[in-house]
Amino acid sequence: MRIAVVAPPYPLEEMPSPPLGVTYVAAAFAAAGAEVKILDYIVSGYSREKIEKQLASFAPDAVGATSVTLNFFEAQKILRDVKSCNPEIITIMGGPHVSFTAEETLRKYPEIDLIVIGEGEETIAELAPVLKRKEKWRHIRGLAYRGEKDEIIITPRRDFIKDIDSISVPARHLLPIARYRALGFPVSLITGRGCPYSCIFCLGRKMVGSKVRKRNPESVLDEIEEILNLGFDRINIADDLFTTDRDRVQQICDGIRKRGLNFKWSAFARVDTVNQDIFHLMAQAGCDSVSFGVESGNAEMLKRIKKGIKLEQVHAAVKMCQDAGMIAHASFIIGLPGETKETLEETDRFARSTKAVYGYHFLAPFPGTTVREKIQDYDLEILTDDWSRYDANDAVVKTSSLQPQEMRDFEARYQEELETDWKKILQRYEQGKASLKDRMQIEGNWRMKLTYQILKEDLIERFGFIESVVYQGKRQNAVEELCRRMRSHSQINPRIVDDTISDFIGRGYLKDTVTERGCRWSWSG
Numbered sequence: 001m002r003i004a005v006v007a008p009p010y011p012l013e014e015m016p017s018p019p020l021g022v023t024y025v026a027a028a029f030a031a032a033g034a035e036v037k038i039l040d041y042i043v044s045g046y047s048r049e050k051i052e053k054q055l056a057s058f059a060p061d062a063v064g065a066t067s068v069t070l071n072f073f074e075a076q077k078i079l080r081d082v083k084s085c086n087p088e089i090i091t092i093m094g095g096p097h098v099s100f101t102a103e104e105t106l107r108k109y110p111e112i113d114l115i116v117i118g119e120g121e122e123t124i125a126e127l128a129p130v131l132k133r134k135e136k137w138r139h140i141r142g143l144a145y146r147g148e149k150d151e152i153i154i155t156p157r158r159d160f161i162k163d164i165d166s167i168s169v170p171a172r173h174l175l176p177i178a179r180y181r182a183l184g185f186p187v188s189l190i191t192g193r194g195c196p197y198s199c200i201f202c203l204g205r206k207m208v209g210s211k212v213r214k215r216n217p218e219s220v221l222d223e224i225e226e227i228l229n230l231g232f233d234r235i236n237i238a239d240d241l242f243t244t245d246r247d248r249v250q251q252i253c254d255g256i257r258k259r260g261l262n263f264k265w266s267a268f269a270r271v272d273t274v275n276q277d278i279f280h281l282m283a284q285a286g287c288d289s290v291s292f293g294v295e296s297g298n299a300e301m302l303k304r305i306k307k308g309i310k311l312e313q314v315h316a317a318v319k320m321c322q323d324a325g326m327i328a329h330a331s332f333i334i335g336l337p338g339e340t341k342e343t344l345e346e347t348d349r350f351a352r353s354t355k356a357v358y359g360y361h362f363l364a365p366f367p368g369t370t371v372r373e374k375i376q377d378y379d380l381e382i383l384t385d386d387w388s389r390y391d392a393n394d395a396v397v398k399t400s401s402l403q404p405q406e407m408r409d410f411e412a413r414y415q416e417e418l419e420t421d422w423k424k425i426l427q428r429y430e431q432g433k434a435s436l437k438d439r440m441q442i443e444g445n446w447r448m449k450l451t452y453q454i455l456k457e458d459l460i461e462r463f464g465f466i467e468s469v470v471y472q473g474k475r476q477n478a479v480e481e482l483c484r485r486m487r488s489h490s491q492i493n494p495r496i497v498d499d500t501i502s503d504f505i506g507r508g509y510l511k512d513t514v515t516e517r518g519c520r521w522s523w524s525g
Contacts, residue, residue, distance in 0.1 A: 023170035032128035100368030297350025337378035
C-alpha cells in the first residue's frame with residue numbers, strides 16, 4: 001500500500017512552519033504498514049503537471065490531504081487534479097475544516113472520496129488495511145464517505161485517544177528538510193492535546209477534547225532531539241496549555257538543560273496559567289518569546305466570548321515574561337460579537353498599555369466554532385462562506401454597530417503605523433545610519449521574501465543547471481552563475497541574493513552534482 005500525503009499551499013504571511021498535521025498523518029500511515037511519501041507544496045510550487053509526474057513516479061493507491069479552512073480550496077483543487085490524472089486513486093481529506101463540514105464537502109466536491117473526522121491516528125490504523133475494501137469502511141469510526149447510491153454515510157465519532165504517548169512521532173524526515181531549513185521558521189511541537197476552555201471562536205476543545213492529555217516529558221525531549229538532529233535550531237511549543245502544569249514545565253526545562261540541548265524556542269500561553277517561576281524556568285532553558293491570545297481590551301467582550309481571563313492578568317503576565325528576559329507577544333481579534341467603534345478603541349488603548357509586541361487579526365468564524373453554530377445568539381452576521389477569505393486578514397462579518405469597512409479602517413490605521421516605522425528604518429538604512437538591529441531586520445526581511453520566491457517558483461529546479469561551457473570545471477563559476485540567475489529573477493538587493501545563495505550552499509541546503517554536461521544545483525533533502 002502506497003500513500004501520498006499532500007501539504008497544500010500556505011501563504012508566507014502566515015509564517016508556514018513544517019506542517020505538523022501532515023507529518024502526524026504520514027507517521028500514522030507508516031505505522032499501519034504503508035509506504036508513505038509527502039508531496040509538499042508549501043515550500044515548492046504547485047501545478048497539475050508536477051503532481052501528474054509525481055503520481056506517475058510513486059504510483060500511490062491513495063492520496064490524502066489535510067487542511068484548515070484557509071487552504072481548503074487549494075487542497076480540494078489538488079485532489080481534483082489527482083482524480084483527473086488517475087480516477088482509480090482513492091482521495092482522502094482530514095483536518096478541522098472537513099471534520100465539521102463533512103456532509104457538505106462530500107456533496108459539493110466529488111473529487112473527495114473519503115473524509116477522516118477529528119483525531120485521525122487510530123482511524124488511520126484501522127482504515128489502512130482495508131482502504132481498498134469500501135464495504136469495510138462502515139465499521140470504522142470517524143469516517144464520512146459516499147455509499148453505493150451516493151448517499152452520505154457518516155460513521156459514529158471516535159473517542160479521543162487516551163494514551164497520547166502511543167501516537168507515532170511526526171514523520172518530519174519525509175519533508176523537504178533543506179527547503180524548510182532555508183525558510184527558517186520554527187518547527188512546531190506539541191506536548192499534549194486537549195483544551196478545557198470554551199472560547200466561542202476556537203475549535204480547540206472540539207478537535208482535541210476538553211480533557212488535557214499530556215505526553216511523557218521524556219518523549220517530548222526525545223522529539224526535540226530528533227528535530228535538532230534534522231538540522232533545525234528553533235522550535236515552537238504550539239499547545240495552548242503548556243504552562244498550566246508547573247512540575248511538568250520544570251521537568252521539560254530541566255531535561256533540556258541536562259541533555260545539553262542548545263536551541264531557541266517559543267511557546268503559547270494563557271495569561272491566567274503563568275507565574276514568575278515558570279517564566280524563569282523557560283528562559284533558563286532557552287525560551288526567548290511567549291505569545292498570549294488576549295483577543296479584546298474590553299472586559300465585557302472577554303466575558304461574551306468566554307475567554308475566561310481578566311485584563312489585569314494580561315498586564316501581569318506580560319511584565320513577568322519581560323522580567324524573565326523574554327519577548328511578550330499579544331494578539332487581538334477585530335470583529336467579535338457586539339463589537340463597536342468604542343470597543344475597538346478600548347482594545348487599541350489596552351494593547352498599547354501592555355507594552356507587549358501586539359497585533360490584530362480579523363474574526364474568522366470557522367465551521368465547528370460556537371460563534372458560527374450559534375450565530376443567532378450573538379450580535380454578529382457572517383457575510384460569506386467563501387473559505388478562501390477565511391485567512392483572518394479581512395473582515396467577513398459585521399455587527400449591528402460596525403460595518404466591515406470600519407473594521408478594515410481600524411486595522412489599516414494599525415498597519416499604517418507599522419508601515420511608517422518601517423519606512424523610517426529603511427530611510428536610516430539608505431542613509432547609512434541604520435543600527436545593527438535595523439540592518440538585521442531589513443536584510444532578514446529581504447532574505448525571507450527572496451527565499452520564499454526561490455522556493456515557490458522552483459527557481460533552483462528551473463535555473464540550477466549550469467552548462468559545461470559556463471562551469472568549465474570550476475565550482476566558483478557555478479556558484480557565481482547561480483547567483484546571477486537568481487538576481488535576474490528577483491527585485492531583492494543583489495548583495496542579499498548573493499549572500500543568501502552562498503549561505504545556502506555553505507550550510508549544505510544546496511548541493512552540486514557534476515556530470516560531463518555541466519553542474520546541477522539541487523536541494524540536499
